[in-house]
Amino acid sequence: MSRFARQVVVITGGASGIGEATARAIVEHGGSVVIADLQQERGAALVEELGAAAVFQRTDVTVEADIEAAVAAAVQSFGGITGMVNNAGIVGAVGSIMDTSAEAFDRTMAILSRAVFLGVKHAARAMKEKGGAIVSLSSTAGLIGGQGPHVYTMAKHAVVGLTRSAASELSQYGIRVNAVAPGGTVTPMIHALAEGDPERARAVIAEGSPLGFACMPEDIANAILYLLSAEARYVTGHTLAVDAGITTAGSAPPPFFSQDAEIILHGGQRTEDR
Numbered sequence: 001m002s003r004f005a006r007q008v009v010v011i012t013g014g015a016s017g018i019g020e021a022t023a024r025a026i027v028e029h030g031g032s033v034v035i036a037d038l039q040q041e042r043g044a045a046l047v048e049e050l051g052a053a054a055v056f057q058r059t060d061v062t063v064e065a066d067i068e069a070a071v072a073a074a075v076q077s078f079g080g081i082t083g084m085v086n087n088a089g090i091v092g093a094v095g096s097i098m099d100t101s102a103e104a105f106d107r108t109m110a111i112l113s114r115a116v117f118l119g120v121k122h123a124a125r126a127m128k129e130k131g132g133a134i135v136s137l138s139s140t141a142g143l144i145g146g147q148g149p150h151v152y153t154m155a156k157h158a159v160v161g162l163t164r165s166a167a168s169e170l171s172q173y174g175i176r177v178n179a180v181a182p183g184g185t186v187t188p189m190i191h192a193l194a195e196g197d198p199e200r201a202r203a204v205i206a207e208g209s210p211l212g213f214a215c216m217p218e219d220i221a222n223a224i225l226y227l228l229s230a231e232a233r234y235v236t237g238h239t240l241a242v243d244a245g246i247t248t249a250g251s252a253p254p255p256f257f258s259q260d261a262e263i264i265l266h267g268g269q270r271t272e273d274r
């Protein structure tokens, strides 16, 4: 049987980048998707390509009724919902914290944090009877500082916190709640930061990667699919970094690894390690 047979997944921001790659992968594995995005044209084109296993639901994740309607679209079109991916995102407010307005803060948080809260809320209501899996997009900026703008960093840390908190309540209903924290990934969001040039974006990400190549949307989709799938049935409250080890191991190996193998003792005394 196909890995995602009888699975119905709502994907906010599903018309582009990581969301699009996730939608493609779920359909490829036999599941159905609701593409819940602001981008009508892109969403409609994707749905046409994916066929009967996909529907587009025009959604602004800053509007609670839109999120509720996206969840309802899964039930209407495919008879239920088994997965929710809270993925829609923007870079949001940039610049010095000293110059960032409260309005820019609120607009950014509305998309990157509040919408995730509402996505978990409405997915949980719909999944309460039969269980399900929710995956939200955090970021390396949600795990350490210095990886993104201030408000983005704060919002993505909040996603990690909500993931833990919601997991602790919703496990009683058989609902698992996890997050994925990508490092730089070659999507339109990042193309925009590289003057609209995907190749330049890919080269910049590859250069900063300890693994020496750039993360593609499919790499993040694979992690999302794992957390949505039965293979992760005992995993909840977890944030899975998909970042070539940047948040756990740093971007360059420390000098210890290129030294001769020996043990350094008290006072710097050295002894051979044989």
Ligand SMILES: NC(=O)c1ccc[n+]([C@@H]2O[C@H](COP(=O)([O-])OP(=O)(O)OC[C@H]3O[C@@H](n4cnc5c(N)ncnc54)[C@H](O)[C@@H]3O)[C@@H](O)[C@H]2O)c1
Pocket: 012, 013, 014, 015, 016, 017, 018, 019, 036, 037, 038, 039, 059, 060, 061, 062, 086, 087, 088, 089, 090, 111, 137, 138, 139, 140, 181, 182, 183, 184, 185, 186, 187, 188, 189, 190
């Ligand atoms: N690309 C990266 O390097 C990277 C790294 C870490 C985390 N992320 C996160 O991954 C997620 C997906 O980003 P991406 O890189 O695929 O970007 P993307 O720009 O390719 O896709 C984002 C999608 O979200 C949609 N969207 C934006 N605002 C919306 C709104 N108000 N309502 C509904 N949809 C809206 C856009 O229309 C777009 O289709 C985001 O949450 C982002 O923060 C991306």
